[in-house]
Amino acid sequence: MPEHRLALCRTCYSPWFLEHTERAIKKFSMFTHPERILVAVSGGKDSLALWHALVELDYQADGFYIDLGIDGNISYSDQSKHACVKFSERLNRPLHTVTVAEEVGAAVPEIKDLTRRVACSGCGLVKRYFMNRTSLEAGYDVIATGHNLDDEVAVLFGNTLRWDQEYLARQYPVLDEREGLKKKVKPFIYFTEKQTTVYSLVNRIAYIREECPFAKGATSLYYKDIINQLEHQMPGSKRRFLDGFFQVRDRFVQSEPVELRPCRQCGQPTTGDVCAYCRLVEQVHRHSTASVR
Amino acid sequence: MPARKLLEQINVLAETVVVTKNEEIVTEDEMLEVGDEVELIRVISGGTGDQERGIGN
Numbered sequence: 001m002p003e004h005r006l007a008l009c010r011t012c013y014s015p016w017f018l019e020h021t022e023r024a025i026k027k028f029s030m031f032t033h034p035e036r037i038l039v040a041v042s043g044g045k046d047s048l049a050l051w052h053a054l055v056e057l058d059y060q061a062d063g064f065y066i067d068l069g070i071d072g073n074i075s076y077s078d079q080s081k082h083a084c085v086k087f088s089e090r091l092n093r094p095l096h097t098v099t100v101a102e103e104v105g106a107a108v109p110e111i112k113d114l115t116r117r118v119a120c121s122g123c124g125l126v127k128r129y130f131m132n133r134t135s136l137e138a139g140y141d142v143i144a145t146g147h148n149l150d151d152e153v154a155v156l157f158g159n160t161l162r163w164d165q166e167y168l169a170r171q172y173p174v175l176d177e178r179e180g181l182k183k184k185v186k187p188f189i190y191f192t193e194k195q196t197t198v199y200s201l202v203n204r205i206a207y208i209r210e211e212c213p214f215a216k217g218a219t220s221l222y223y224k225d226i227i228n229q230l231e232h233q234m235p236g237s238k239r240r241f242l243d244g245f246f247q248v249r250d251r252f253v254q255s256e257p258v259e260l261r262p263c264r265q266c267g268q269p270t271t272g273d274v275c276a277y278c279r280l281v282e283q284v285h286r287h288s289t290a291s292v293r
Numbered sequence: 294m295p296a297r298k299l300l301e302q303i304n305v306l307a308e309t310v311v312v313t314k315n316e317e318i319v320t321e322d323e324m325l326e327v328g329d330e331v332e333l334i335r336v337i338s339g340g341t342g343d344q345e346r347g348i349g350n
Contacts, residue, residue, distance in 0.1 A: 010318065044338060150337070197311050197336040201318055215339035224337055228308040 010202055014056075017199045021053045021187055028174045030185040035141040037061040038096070040131055041087070043080030045200040045207040046146030048087050050188055052205055054144065055091050061144070063088050063095040066130050068123060069107020072213025077107075079208050086206060096138060098130045106284045108214075114287040115280065119214040122280065129277040133268060135182040142183045150193045152186070153238045154223040156245055169252040171245075179260040180269035190239065297321035299331070309337050 008016055024030070031037055037054060041047040041063045054061035065084040070076045081097070088095035101107040104126060106114060111122040135143050152171070159167045177183040188196060200207050215221065230237045262268070263275035270276070296312045296319060307321045310333040314323060325331055 045336075046338070192308070193336040193338065194308060194311060197334060198318060201311065201313075201334070209335070211338060218339040221337065221339035224339070228306050228337075231308050232306050 013198060013202050017191070017195065018053055018056055020190065022057055024173070024187050024190055025057075025185075028185070028189075030144075030174055030187060031059070031142045031183075033059060035060070036139065037142050037144050038064050038131070038135045038138070038140040039144045040064050040066075040127070040146070041084045041095070042146075043083035043208045044146070045205070046148055046151075046188060046193070046196045048083070048146075048205050048207050049196045049200045049203075050144060050146040051087065051091065051093070052203055053199070054187070055093060062093050062140070063091075064131065064134055064143075065095055065097045066127055067097060067099040067101075068126075069099070069101045070109060070213060074210050074213065076208075076210060076213055079210065083206055083208050096134055098134065100126055100130075103130070104281050104284055105288060111280070111284060112214075115283050120218065123214070125276055125280060129268065129275075131184075132180075132182050136180070140182065142185055144185050144187055146188055146196070147186045148188045148191050148193050148196055149238050149242065150224055150227070151220070152189060153227055153242055154220045156242060157223045157227060158219065160245075165252045168245075168249065169254065172249065178257075180262065180267075181260065189242075192238070294325055295321065296323050296325055296331075299325060300333075305333065310335055 037059055039047065039051045039054060039061050041051055042065070051061055051063055063084060065081060067081055068077050071078075084095055084097075100111075104111065108119060108123050108126070111117065111126075112119040115122060131143050134140075152173075155167075156171060159171060173186040173189040175181075175184045191199075199205075227238060258271050260269040260271060263270045263278055264273050265278040266275060268275050268277065296314070297307065300307055300310070300312075300321065312319050312321065312323070313332045313334065314325060314329050316330070316332075
């Protein structure tokens with residue numbers, strides 16, 4: 001790990017990783033041991049490693065899986081669901097599941113076709129909605145996601161390229177609870193993807209190595225490539241970029257936060273009258289009916 | 294040759310893979326010999342659909 005000027009053996013790696021997970025949790029006041037944590041898992045290395053690490057650290061961490069209904073000729077969602085179910089059994093912790101096709105009336109690939117939205121846009125919307133709804137319904141205190149340093153730096157890079165002040169204001173490892181929105185945290189904020197992969201391999205976590213078929217050609221992958229070239233030449237650049245941003249982030253936060261109110265249809269928080277999720281469901285139903293005629 | 298040299302030769306950044314030799318994770322300084330079974334495990338994943346894009350739903 002050139003950025004830490006550190007090389008660790010197999011035995012020392014997990015204790016080092018767990019200690020740094022705990023440090024991030026405490027540094028950003030993410031949660032405490034009495035609180036119940038809902039870990040959003042996809043079957044990939046980061047989210048399963050996060051669930052494993054939190055259980056190792058004796059947190060009350062349960063899993064939450066969203067079946068997106070993506071096949072991509074690799075049975076992507078079937079594989080990812082299988083990985084999450086098996087891992088839940090291994091950890092002996094509950095796994096909550098939601099199936100997008102049952103809730104919305106169409107799976108993510110159909111939502112993409114019916115609404116002409118980019119797949120990641122509809123997918124992100126339903127994920128955020130179900131994470132919040134499930135955490136409220138099942139009585140969790142906080143939602144934890146497996147976003148890592150590379151994810152965060154790539155998003156920051158994109159937001160900075162566009163100087164998107166609203167997104168910059170929202171980018172932080174902790175988003176506090178407010179008006180029907182559960183607290184959300186990212187305990188792996190300071191781990192690179194390589195570090196979460198090594199943790200997964202060392203702990204024999206059976207994650208799916210296949211990439212989401214819709215991620216092919218994603219802008220974030222292009223940003224990650226550029227950032228890794230920078231990191232290769234100047235170790236520590238990712239961390240400096242992100243920490244430097246945290247020091248100036250307040251400048252992007254509006255003094256008057258946008259008001260949230262319950263959606264007229266589902267009761268989940270929204271800035272408008274009807275939330276984006278309910279509008280998406282309506283759109284899907286309208287287009288499905290039209291295509292049947 | 295060291296694993297680092299192999300990665301340079303095939304134009305792969307060390308930040309983007311985990312190197313295993315005979316099914317054991319090794320650092321980029323590890324010497325690779327003829328007959329070693331070497332695997333490069335990709336670490337980069339894409340798609341940021343569940344990143345925060347706005348407030349509320």
